[in-house]
Amino acid sequence: MTARSRKAEGLKGGAGEAGAQLERLMEGAADLVTPEDLLQKLERSLREGRPMRAKLGMDPSAPDVHLGHTVVLRKLRALQDLGHEVDLVVGDFTGRIGDPSGLSETRPQLTEEEVRKNAATYARQVFKVLDAGRTRLLYNADWLGRLTFAEVVDLASRHTVARMLERDxxxxxxxxxxxxxxxxFLYPLAQAYDSVHLRTDVELGGTDQTFNLLCGRDIMRTYGLEPQVCLMMPLLEGTDGVRKMSKSIGNYIAVEDSPDExxxxxxxxxxxxxxxxxELLTDVPRPEIERLRRGMEEGSLNPRDAKMRLARELVTTYHGPDAARRAEGAFVRVFQARELPEDIPVRDLARPAMEAAALLVALELAPSRSEARRLVQQGGVRIDGARVEDPAATVELGHERLVQVGKRRFVRVRGAAG
RNA sequence: GGAGGGGUACCCAAGUGGCCAAAGGGGGCAGACUGUAAAUCUGUUGGCUGACGCCUUCGGAGGUUCGAAUCCUCCCCCCUCCA
Incomplete structure (x- = not known):
């Protein structure tokens, strides 16, 4: 435990309602700068009956919200449930600069129209977690776009290159x-200016945003404002278990993924x-998570069953309990009992018969004939349950055939009669 | 402006005239096993071909050579040091 968090333990204890809120907000957080400042803001908020303003910036270029995003969103929701308000800042201006965080690449410049469209898509997904009644949706081009060059230079003069290079x-x-x-270098400054403009009380982000958030804190001070509190949430590894969940890597679970997916x-x-x-994605209470952990350590609980519980929770959150039940049924059927899924896509081909390799390509189960041939040679292809041995074998399509590639890709195909 | 280093397949990275469709790792896909699409192990991973082989690919465009990712010329891009 760090000195800071030890001190925070003390703060949480004796401060009544504000202390309780602080405790709730620190749950699961990776870091908080600083607990003292947050406690003070919470106390004032309660005293004056005025909600705090929390801020989250969103990148407008990739409109799929995934579970990694929801770690922060859920924390914002907790703030809302405690009576505070959220400013969701669409980075339509900063998005044009390109966020250098992590695996950075030059981002394509978006048109006004694309930004608005993406933002609407975002909103639809984000409000699966956030309370729309306590959220403002803002576009930072509305204020950043109006800054004059002189004002930008003034903003830039408030930070040094040496400090910029502190960022890992x-x-x-x-x-x-x-x-x-x-x-x-202007990206963190622009994000900081958002906080100046909005008089932000608390800014949230992943730990990869630490520098940007702290930069906002410093810059606010130089404008004579009360510095924002920075609340960093852990980054969530994606389905590969190693790299942070991200759309570009493809290791993500989107909130709009179908229940089965x-x-x-x-x-x-x-x-x-x-x-x-x-811990980070569900409302399963701590003591119960603790019980699951012990069960797995002792070997009395199969991790698979705990994982099924997790999967059920997640699907229930985003699609409802019925969908969760159906998804679980389908999973058990296909992967545990090795039976067929309920919904298998059907494709019609205007051919009476086809070579196996060509068939896989025609059904888009393989990108090329070479790949199709490899799949067959590796024993990954079944037709009507029987393994196909020869890529050049002829498949009669006079009646409906069931084509399976690997364990989980199925297509029913109907050819032309005769 | 000067000097030097670098741009290789989905990603990282080796390769400095033929044995290179290009080592190795990651990722992907498939198989085995299993407790799950976990872990582990094995195979595979440019296209066309039953196969021999052929075609396209090593920043871009030309050139040398029987033969070029490798050599030469010009161009584009990145980095370092000096000014």
Whole structure:
């Protein structure tokens, strides 16, 4: 336990309602700068009956909200449940600069129309978690776009290059000799200016945003404002169990994934991630998570069953209990009992017969004939349950055939008669 | 402006005239096993071909050579040091 969090333990204890709120907000958080400041803001909020303003920035370029995002969103929801309000800032302006965090690449510049469209898509997904009645949806181009060059220079003068290079990502790239654009320095400053403009009380983000959030704190001070509190949430590893969940890597579970997909992807996370997912993504109470942990340690609980519980919770949250039950049934049927799923897509082909390899390509079960041939040679292809041995075998399509690739891709195909 | 280093397949990275469709790792896919699409192990991973083989690919465009990812010329991009 760090000195800071030890001190926070003390703060939580004796401060009544504000202390209780502080405790609730720190649950699961990776870091909080600083607990003292937050407690003070909470006390004042309660005293004056005025909600705090919490801020979250959103990148407008990738409109799929995934479970990694919901770690922070759920914390914002907790703030709302405690009576506070949320400013959701669509980074339509900062998005054009390009966030250098992590695996950065130059982001495509979006048109006004695309930004609004993406934001609407975002809103639809985000409000599965957030309380729309306590949320403002804002676009930072509305104020950043109006700054004059002189004002931008003034903003930039409030921070030094040395301090910019304190940021791990910048320093590492600089030292490793990888490109580092001057404009990238403006990203944290722009995000900080959002906080100045909105008089933000608390800014949330993943731990990868630590530098940006703290930068906001510093910059607010230089404008003579009360500095924001920074609440960092842990990053959630994706389904590969190693890298942070991200759309571009493809290791993500989206809140709009179908129930079957969401359930299946959840079952594919490594066992080692199970408890973290339960903690950060569900409302399963702490003591129960603790019980599950002990059960698995003692061997009395199969991790698979705990994971099924997690999958059920997640699907229930985003699709409801009926969908969760159906998804679980489908999963058990296909992967545990090795039976067929209920809904198998049907494709019609205007051919009476086809070579196996060509058939797989026609059904989009393989991207090329070479790949199709490999699949067959590796024993990954079944037709009507029987393994196909020869890629060149002829498949009669006079009656409906069931084509299976691997364990989980099924297509029923109907050809032309005769 | 000067000097030097670098751009290789989905990603990282080796390769400096033929044995290179290109080592190794990651990721993906498939198989075995299982407790799940976990873990582990095995195979596979440019396209066309039954196969021999052929075609396209190593920042871009030309050139040398029987033969080029490898050599030469020009161009584009990145980095370092100096100014």
């Amino acid at each position: 990502d910048f320093r590492e790239r600089y030292q490793a000799g990888r490109p580092l654009g001057v404009h990238e 969401m359930y299946g992807k959840t079952m594919s996370i490594p066992d080692s991630l199970l408890l973290k997912y339960l």
